[in-house]
Amino acid sequence: xxxxxxxxxxxxxxxxxxxxxxxxxxxxxxxxxxxxxxxxxxxxxxxxxxxxxxxxxxxxxxxxxxxxxxxxxxxxxxxxxxxxxxxxxxxxxxxxxxxxxxxxxxxxxxxxxxxxxxxxxxxxxxxxxxxxxxxxxxxxxxxxxxxxxxxxxxxxxxxxxxxxxxxxxxxxxxxxxxxxxxxxxxxxxxxxxxxxxxxxxxxxxxxxxxxxxxxxxxxxxxxxxxxxxxxxxxxxxxxxxxxxxxxxxxxxxxxxxxxxxxxxxxxxxxxx
Numbered sequence: 701x702x703x704x705x706x707x708x709x710x711x712x713x714x715x716x717x718x719x720x721x722x723x724x725x726x727x728x729x730x731x732x733x734x735x736x737x738x739x740x741x742x743x744x745x746x747x748x749x750x751x752x753x754x755x756x757x758x759x760x761x762x763x764x765x766x767x768x769x770x771x772x773x774x775x776x777x778x779x780x781x782x783x784x785x786x787x788x789x790x791x792x793x794x795x796x797x798x799x800x801x802x803x804x805x806x807x808x809x810x811x812x813x814x815x816x817x818x819x820x821x822x823x824x825x826x827x828x829x830x831x832x833x834x835x836x837x838x839x840x841x842x843x844x845x846x847x848x849x850x851x852x853x854x855x856x857x858x859x860x861x862x863x864x865x866x867x868x869x870x871x872x873x874x875x876x877x878x879x880x881x882x883x884x885x886x887x888x889x890x891x892x893x894x895x896x897x898x899x900x901x902x903x904x905x906x907x908x909x910x911x912x913x914x915x916x917x918x919x920x921x922x923x924x925x926x927x928x929x930x931x932x933x934x935x936x937x938x939x940x941x942x943x944x945x946x947x948x949x950x951x952x953x954x955x956x957x958x959x960x961x962x963x964x965x966x967x968x969x970x971x972x
Contacts, residue, residue, distance in 0.1 A: 748772055748781055749788075756785075762802030762892060800891035801898065828859050833868060837890070837902060838925045841872045841883035841934055860884070868893065873937040883937055885929055899929040 751771055756763060769778040782803060786796040794805045807815060825833070835850050836842055848855050863869035868890035874880040886899060896902065905924040908914045933939065 748776065749785055752781055752785055756796065756803060756805055759804065762799050762804035762888075764802045768803070797895075798897050799895060800888040802888075804892075806895075825862070826859070828855065829862055832859050833863055836863070836869055836884050837886050837899065838927050840885040840899075840927070840929055841875075841937060842885075843875055843881040843883055845881060847884075871940060873933045873939055874942055876936050876938055880938070880942070882940070899927045902927045 752768055755768060755771060765778050765782065768782070769776060772778065772781075782796070789796045789805075793808055793811055795808050796803060797806045799806075831851055832847055832855055835847050839846065839850065844855055844857075844860065860869070864871070866889075867887055869884055870887045872883040872885045875883055891897070891899065903911070903913075905914070905922075908924065909918075
């Protein structure tokens with residue numbers, strides 16, 4: 701009996717007898733996959749993506765690329781892997797997004813309404829706290845006296861304490877000025893909460909006006925400051941410890957003062 705003859709299929713892929721895909725629509729090109737066969741990455745490449753996916757899924761906070769790369773072989777192109785993972789999740793219920801220079805999984809924006817019923821609002825910031833937070837974000841590094849100059853009213857230490865407790869505002873340093881006043885700036889937690897990659901993503905004049913947050917009758921020379929958040933101290937700042945023991949003048953954050961809007965029209969105390 702004559703032994704059966706074997707024929708080789710190019711690239712290890714099977715094809716049907718007539719050389720067409722299973723749908724029979726068009727001939728298979730050399731090296732092409734049938735329509736019902738997905739092109740999968742190599743096993744080691746797939747393993748790297750699974751590692752990153754697991755780390756990002758389990759993390760309680762966003763992870764930077766250095767942290768992610770520490771779990772892979774040295775010299776691995778972490779940027780390419782993250783971009784591939786981000787593209788894979790782009791159309792899914794959760795997306796891989798960049799916040800505060802780090803990476804995290806977030807619910808797709810168009811599905812946020814599904815989770816609204818589970819959201820818990822632990823504290824409602826007062827008008828004074830919101831105004832102060834906005835000024836710190838756009839004018840940082842800024843002292844309390846400078847905040848009061850922008851607002852046009854005094855700012856209580858309690859308002860700043862609340863913002864410090866939320867973790868959205870931090871003590872940066874001290875101004876090189878009489879009294880060595882403390883300077884304030886925003887944190888990565890502020891960026892993460894508001895979904896910002898960097899402080900420069902804060903809305904500008906046109907966006908604020910379009911959203912109705914600014915009065916339409918603004919002075920011709922009105923401008924929104926360009927926000928900047930430099931981790932290192934500015935030339936006119938010094939470390940916090942440098943102001944301790946100075947007797948030049950009392951620091952502007954040493955007194956307890958109340959906002960002029962601390963008493964709402966109802967006469968109830970400000971709960972900020």
